[in-house]
Structures are given as C-alpha cells and as structure tokens.
Amino acid sequence: MVRLIDKVGKVAMLASALLLASCSQTPDRGAQRTDFNIGWSIYAGWMPWPYAQQAGIVKKWADKYGIKINVVQVNDYVESINQYTAGKFDGVTVTNMDALTIPAAGGKDSSAIIVGDYSNGNDGILLRGADQMRAIKGQQVYLVELSVSHYLLARGLETAGLKPTDVKAVNTSDADIVGAFGSPQAKAVVAWNPQLSVMKNQPGVAQVFSSAQIPGEILDLMVVDTATLKANPNLGKALTGIWYETVSLMQRQDAQGRAARAAMAKLAGSTPESFESQLSTTHLYTDPKAAVSATSNPALIKTMTQVRNFSFSKGLFKGASSADAVGIAFPGGKTLGDPQRVTLRFDESFMKLAADGKL
Template identity: 75%
Template sequence: MIKKIGEAGKVALMAGMLAGTAMLAGCSPAPAGQAQKKTEFNIGWSIYAGWMPWPYAQQAGIVKKWADKYHIKINIVQVNDYVESVNQFNAGKFDGVTVTNMDALTIPAAAGKDTSAIIMGDYSNGNDGVLLKGANSIAALKGKQVYLVELSVSHYLLARALGTAGLSLSDVKTVNTSDADIVGAFSSPDAQAAVAWNPQLSVMRGQQGVNQVFSSAQVPGEILDLLTVDTATLKANPDLGKALAGIWYETMALMKRQDAQGKAARAAMAKLAGTTPEVFDNQLKTTFLYDDPKAAVAATGSPSLVTTMTRVRDFSFSKGLFKGASSADAVGMSFPGGKTLGEAQHVTLRFDDSFMKMAADGKL
C-alpha cells in the first residue's frame, strides 16, 4: 500500500536514501522549531481509499471551514505518483503528506527530516494481497518471480507471507513493477505471482485462475496509513494540526453515515478516485478506518504500535533502506507517553496524538 514507485520513483527514493547517509553516519538532524510562522500550507495526497476523504473535504468546503476557523489557508494537492508526493514532502515542497508508516520511516525520517504523524487514518485490513496463478498456497511461491513495488509495504507483506510458510525473500525473485504497470504485467502468461494493493489488487484478483494466498487482514494493524506533517512547521504553526484534525474527523463522521448524505459523500469520493461507488465501498470494507478520534488515540498509544514499528524498521534496515546505518536503531522514533525506539538523539519520526486528543475531547 505504498502507492507508486516505478523506476523513476525508485531512483528518486534511492537519491533520498543517499541524501540521508550523512545524517545516519553521525550528524544530528536539525532540531524542530526553526520553521517560520505562516498562513498558507500545502498537503500532498495520492489516490487510495483511505485517503479519499482529503480531496472530498476540499471539494465539499470542509477544508475551507476549518482553515477559516484558524485564519489559515490549506491546499490539498493531488500527486499522481505516490512516492513522488513523499519525495516532494521530503524536499520541503509540501508541509504534510498522506503516507504509510513504512514510507514515513524510510523516506523522510531516514533522510533526517523530522516528521510527525498527527493522524492515524486507517490500517489495511485486506487492501493489500499476495496473488498466485494456478496454485493456492504460500509454499507454492518458492522459486517464482513475484511482481511488486520493490522496497515498499508490498515487499514487507511478501516477507510476512513467506515467513508463515517457513520461507524467506531469498526463496523468490522480485520483479520491480510500478503500480501503474502491475495490472498489465500480471496479465501476461509469464507472470505467475504478484503483490498489489487496491484498486489494482481487486482487478488482478479477478483474472482467471488467480488465487489470493495472503492479505494484510492476516497482519492487522501493520500497514498503517497516516497524515504526516513537518515537525518544525507544526511546532511553529500548531493551528495547522488543529485544522487538519478537525477536517479529518468531520469528514469521517459524514463518510460513515448510512443516510443519503453519507452515501453521497462516499459516491463523491469514489468519483475522485476514478471508480464506482460499489467498488469504492468494497475497498472500504478492507480498510479499517479510525473514524473515532478516541480509537485513533488508543491505537497510537498502544504497545502494539511499537511492536509493529519494530518489525517495520527491522525489515527496512535489512533491505538497506537506512543507508549508511550500522543498526536498525539509527532512525529514532517517539511515541505518546515518552516512549522511544532506536536512538533517542536521532528521533525523526514522531507519533503525535495531541491533535487527535483535542478532537476526542471536543477542544478543537
């Protein structure tokens, strides 16, 4: 559920990792708090079921409502290539971006950009899957080429799937394929296995003779979709965090309604995603949305998040995504309650529940 990488995105990602080498070799990242106070902000997003509330909120006037409340302007900006959106955030072109937990860690945080995850949006509960033609077991993947977006949560999901059958990534050969090309690539008779996310997953799964042998529903809570914001920008402009939380939870409340208004909102999101309301609703069934801020706060403060991020960072380190690092501890993370993972002096990914708490307490 990393959304788009491809060859160009992979090159950009590798460039970002190389840029992070100096930090991981021993230089501390610049401290948060050096950003300027400002009134206009840009938030990047890309198409995925769990992120469609953001463009809908802009279309419906919810973004303007909350931005006006705090006397700021928020632009919700679509980027067709997911990894490019994260790279643009990393480069400072966006103040915030929709991103998975793994990519928040391996792209901005690993490059030394102090990043705060302020909204726990959802987790993939079947939106990502491992597909196989002509067989129906994970063990049958051994020796096969597997088409996927390399160095992504698809890669992570494959590793988790193989582990359940006593296999490892060395037992397969991965073929790096962009999300834009993976449906076509998998339709070739030569392609026997793939890992993908929705909407591509549902299209590929519908091909004749294809079986889904593993999905993210079997590792619930491990593939997380977040809204992250530059920590320094957030510190200088806390009203941005308040407005974004207000936007998210107002949109969530509307989205989950089963009346005509809720149905219309979901249909509008489907249109923005380029799909039908029926397909979009099916994608939502495999997306566990944290539509209640209290539930999001609880999930962010749960010990299971630390366990998940330990798995994710260990996998990322094993794949060389912490370029120049001597251990998985090189990129530090902080969690609510003062908990840290990795080097406390190198914390560049922060799970910040303060704005979700404000929403839960009705203090926005």
C-alpha cells in the first residue's frame, strides 16, 4: 500500500479547493425544507434503500412526515461521497472510515444516524495463483484508494508480518475493478461485494484475508448533513423508519421476504443466490435496539481510534498535524479528538426512537 505523501497533499489541496468552490453555491443547509436527496451506491448492505424506493416504502415514510425523499444511485462509490461532501446530497450511504476521511476531514459536519451493519466477510483480499497472504509481497494491488479497502489491506499485511511498502497500490474505481482484475498482469485485488464475489469465482483466485477476521471494524452507515438534520429532524425520522421497515421485510423467510431479496439482487445486478451469499457475510443490525447498543458501546471508540490513526498515518487528514485534528462525537457526550472541531457524530437518537416504537 504505497501512496506518496506529496501526491496526497496535491490531491487533497485540489479536492479542498473544489469543495470550497462548490459549497459556496449550495443552499443554506440550516434551513427548513421539504425536499431531500440521498445518495447510494451498490453494496449488499445498502440495497434496502433502492428497494424501499421501488416498493413505495420511501414514499410511505416521507408522506408521514410531510416531506419528499429522492433516493439517487451513483455508480462510483467514492464519487457518491464526493457529491455528498460538495452538497449535492443531504445524506449518503458510506463506511465509517470514508465518512471520516472525506466529508469529516474536509470540514463537513456529518451525523451517522443509522449504523446499518458491519462487514463480516463482505470485504476481502484476493490473490491469483496463490492462497497465502504473504504471497502478496511485491505485487501491484488493485483497490479503491483512500477507502476501507486501504484499511483492510493494512490489517491483512499486519497478519502476514508485511509492511505497506511491500506492495504497490493501483487506484481503481469500484465500477472498474472487476475489469481491471481480469487483465493478465493483475494478481492482487482488494474489493467489496458484489464485485468481490464475482472476482472470487474466477479460476485460480483465492481469498487470503477478509473483514470477517476484523469483525465490527468496517461499519456501513447512513450519514446526513448535521445542519440539515438539526433544521429538519423529520428527515432523520423518515430515513430511520424506512430502514427498519425494509430490513425487517428482507429478513422474512416467507414468499414476501424472498421476493424482496430477489428484487434487491436485481437492483444490485446480482442473482438471488449471489445476493443471499453476500448477505451471509453482512452482519445487519435488523433490531434497532442492537444498533443502539453497538453505537453506544465503548468498542466503537476503540474502532474509530484505530481507523483515525490509520487514516492520519496515510495523510488522509489533509495537512493536519495530528490525528486529533478531526473531532468525532459519540453517544453520552464522549469525544475523540478536538472537541472544538467535531465533524463526525454518531447519533443514536433516531435509532432509539425506532427501538422505543416512537417513530
């Protein structure tokens, strides 16, 4: 995992300049509104969102609170986060690390209102022609740089006694990664489902490390702009209602549940069988009480400490002098980093409303 620090600096400065330019043209996020846009990209744990829109569940909950919610697909995952950061979306599906290193590190105050799941094997490292992690040494590794794939690679290298300098990262978008790994020179890749399952089934390919070996460290979230949420709490209530109604439906083992999962598979471009396999490696928090417990657990602070220290070590905090530069707030008033510069908040209040039957 090699990324030159001077290159990171130049990319970060360019991204910051573009962000400032784009944000200057966005409406006041603290205003009361009735129309909202939520971005999503294809991943097993996020497929409930487009299905909910297709099935009328989004409209049902939006109507309940007198608002309109547009659920918008973005084919490239990192681009969906960039568009959220620039103000095009009011919320976005994102992992804990990427919420920290892109919007939060860029100064955009964001609230994680739904901890939907953690990857329990949905992210993995694949090698062609080898079945041991140590064989990755000296390889070019195709992955989405500055994403959780970076983090997974680092954790995998640790288990094999290897250093980041033992491999060379090749930045590849999630939309292009399957094609890139199909080239003859590609021997190593880090990816998430559904792309991971497609590549894992290729001849001579073995999975040598996965998120199942670090359970709870790669979280999948619904993150909403904090100012928008404060001015429009009904958006948080509607999104939470949508989520729990949909995941409750998809857990059912009757014909309706199977039909919902088959529809999600189709939306993801997968077969029902492949999608069921992806769900088996996704630890969904279907019970809001479990999600509240996980969000309030001190283990989350430990996880985010690991994530932010890794992110800072890779220069992902855009010129910050320490990992404390980006503040992270947790339930109960606990804060990691600078309490005066909190830009990522784990807000369990909406999940608690769901747990208490008060939505």
